[in-house]
Amino acid sequence: MSLKDQFIQAFVENGRYKLLLSGFGATLLITLFSAVIGVILGFVCGLIRATYDKNKEALKRRGGFSYYLLAVLNFIAKIYITVIRGTPTVIQLMISYFLIFAMAQNGVPIAIFAFGLNSGAYVSEIIRGGVMSIDEGQFEAGRSLGFSYVQTLRYVIIPQVTKSVFPALMNEFITLFKETSISGYVGIRDLTKGGDIIRSTTYQAFMPLFLIAGIYLVSVLLLEYVGGKLERRMRRDER
Numbered sequence: 001m002s003l004k005d006q007f008i009q010a011f012v013e014n015g016r017y018k019l020l021l022s023g024f025g026a027t028l029l030i031t032l033f034s035a036v037i038g039v040i041l042g043f044v045c046g047l048i049r050a051t052y053d054k055n056k057e058a059l060k061r062r063g064g065f066s067y068y069l070l071a072v073l074n075f076i077a078k079i080y081i082t083v084i085r086g087t088p089t090v091i092q093l094m095i096s097y098f099l100i101f102a103m104a105q106n107g108v109p110i111a112i113f114a115f116g117l118n119s120g121a122y123v124s125e126i127i128r129g130g131v132m133s134i135d136e137g138q139f140e141a142g143r144s145l146g147f148s149y150v151q152t153l154r155y156v157i158i159p160q161v162t163k164s165v166f167p168a169l170m171n172e173f174i175t176l177f178k179e180t181s182i183s184g185y186v187g188i189r190d191l192t193k194g195g196d197i198i199r200s201t202t203y204q205a206f207m208p209l210f211l212i213a214g215i216y217l218v219s220v221l222l223l224e225y226v227g228g229k230l231e232r233r234m235r236r237d238e239r
Contacts, residue, residue, distance in 0.1 A: 042123025
């Protein structure tokens, strides 16, 4: 069978290309909303951990409710990050689908939840590292302007951190996009699952697998291009 015939059998006959189109849509949906959850969760946990690390001794000397609250929040964040980073993503996805949301009918929101939690742990460490890398003089400058610690974070530190960690965040987004390919383990018809259905139906692996790989590759190259443009724009704005 020629490559043309294989292509027609794999994608044209019975409208099988629609499996890839709908699967790619599901992949983008899961990636986008998971990234939003991951960034929000990551910023919160990262700022909690960085705040505790930077102010632990001063808060401990003062004591009081604020120290114990921050210590508890830091402990919870550390447990969350340790568990998520220490277990495979596919296991987290299966626990979410078969245990936590066992009665759910739609797997896409469950995948968004699982991948969002997973991404948040890695984003948290990126943000924490970014905050810890900021010179202490920046914090002192904020306080000299009359800002509280939270205001200093908001107006002085976070804008600098966002610019410095943007490449790492973009890399995390690309990794997340590729990781969603395991969604088929819980029956979600994403891009990879769509290709697998075509493979099992037509009994040919070459066409669907290489086309899926090509779609992922082109998508990642496009994301890298957009990320590079945004990074250069942020550098120009900084100057």
